[in-house]
Amino acid sequence: MQALDLFSGPGGLSLGMKAAGIQPIASVEKNKDAVATYAAHTSTAEHFCADVRTISFNRYRGKVDVIFGGPPCQPFSTGGLRRGTADARNMFPEFIRALNEVKPAAFLAENVPGLATRDRIHYLSQLLREFELAGYNVTWQVVMAADYGVPQKRRRVIIVGMKEGEFWFPKPTHGPKSGRPYVASGTVVSKDQPFGEPPNCPVLYAKYPDPRRSPYAGHVYNGGGRPVDLDAPCHTILASAGGYKTHWIDTLDIAPGYTAHLLAGGTPREGTVPGARRLTREESALLQTFPRGMRFAGSVSSQYTQIGDAVPPLLGQVLAKALKEQMEGHSVSPETHFEPDTAAPLLAAAS
Structure with missing residues (x-):
């Protein structure tokens, strides 16, 4: 499978995607150092060191199966000013524009857990609705990297959309609910x-x-x-x-x-x-x-x-593996995956 990587940073998520069999053919990132880091480990991709708002993605329609990335998180971070949608750095509209131009079979977006806090729930519900209007069945979850073998308590909001079917998140492989200890x-x-x-x-x-x-x-x-x-x-x-x-x-x-x-x-x-x-x-x-x-x-x-900005590659690999298998029609089980938690309950709660 081929992918488009937006707001790529140094390519932590892309390393996980590649390990799972999803190959980025292009990336967009405006930080020149991050682009140089990414290009060194994924030299076959086309790298755009530019503001995503200046790029048309129509050229990738029919060539890309997945769009993934993490729109800048400062608008929703609990450590920042938390201006949310009023912050010019909110790049989710550009992520959705890319989906509408490319029309991939699936997408995966990640962001800070602050996006799912009570004072951001209305925006999150609006965002999920926009993904659904773009033609995707959407599920989301706050995941902790340590639950999947990463030696770090990093928490992120993961939103996954699929044209066909609904994404089931893999259950934790580490921690109290798994029977295996966390990686120290x-x-x-x-x-x-x-x-x-x-x-x-x-x-x-x-x-x-x-x-x-x-x-x-x-x-x-x-x-x-x-x-x-x-x-x-x-x-x-x-x-x-x-x-x-x-x-x-x-x-x-x-x-x-x-x-x-x-x-x-x-x-x-x-x-x-x-x-x-x-x-x-x-x-x-x-x-x-x-x-x-x-x-x-x-x-x-x-x-x-x-x-510090990157998605842990191992977490990316676990999620990408589950996404690829489900896109290919592999069956999932409640024993190994969470039944989809769709946008509907959140939309109802926020209305």
């Missing part, structure tokens, strides 16, 4: 042997800590970076990493004792956390399930951004 971050990241060069950015105790029962949660240290529990999936790798929002390895096991100290009413500490080192770009990429040794173009900050 310590399987790809070492406490004592960093892979790559950590950023020179110290981890500091917060002046006014807000601890939680877990030593790996709460606001206990300055910045958005948190200590990594090597026995569990990592926190979401952020696109804003590279500085104080970079998660860190607690090489001296300071975090458990310090959290217990705070919860017992102890006085907050000051200064630098001993033994703390930030995740490197290479380690962040591994936690995203990019291939070991994959190179990212551009400056250090650009590389961190590309890694």
Whole structure:
């Protein structure tokens, strides 16, 4: 099967698609570093380093089976200004335009989980209706990457549309409901042997800590970076990493004792956390399930951004495999897949 990749970033989703047998023949991304990264691992595709609004996709009608991609998520991110449809960066209309011009058999769109929060539910319901008006049977779900073998607690909204039939999401392969443990971050990241060069950015105790029962949660240290529990999936790798929002390895096991100290009413500490080192770009990429040794173009900050913006390739592969099999008419079972949760209940709730 052949595909068109929109808002492609460095190609995390495309790597998963290729592994499942869906080949991107063209990609669109306006960040030149991300385009260079993508072109290095998928040189056979046509790459457009341009604003998607300047491109006509009519040339791909009859040539593309699937359109996939992640329209910019800042309008709906809980970490941003959350302007939603009022934000000029909302590119879902362009994604739908591409569907209407190309008319592929299926599409897969991903976005931040903030799109499915209560204050965005009306827009999500409108968006699903527009996909249906474009001729697709639409299902959607908030998925967590760790449920499919990714050593990271990354959550995304996945929307899938098919001209024929309805997409069934694969059930989790890891976690409590599967019988298999989550993949721990310590399987790809070492406490004592960093892979790559950590950023020179110290981890500091917060002046006014807000601890939680877990030593790996709460606001206990300055910045958005948190200590990594090597026995569990990592926190979401952020696109804003590279500085104080970079998660860190607690090489001296300071975090458990310090959290217990705070919860017992102890006085907050000051200064630098001993033994703390930030995740490197290479380690962040591994936690995203990019291939070991994959190179990212551009400056250090650009590389961190590309890694944090991407869809984990392994998650993309799991979803793409299910999509391809169902497009080919393979049967699905309630034992291995979720029965489709269509747009109808959401539309009713939002009306």
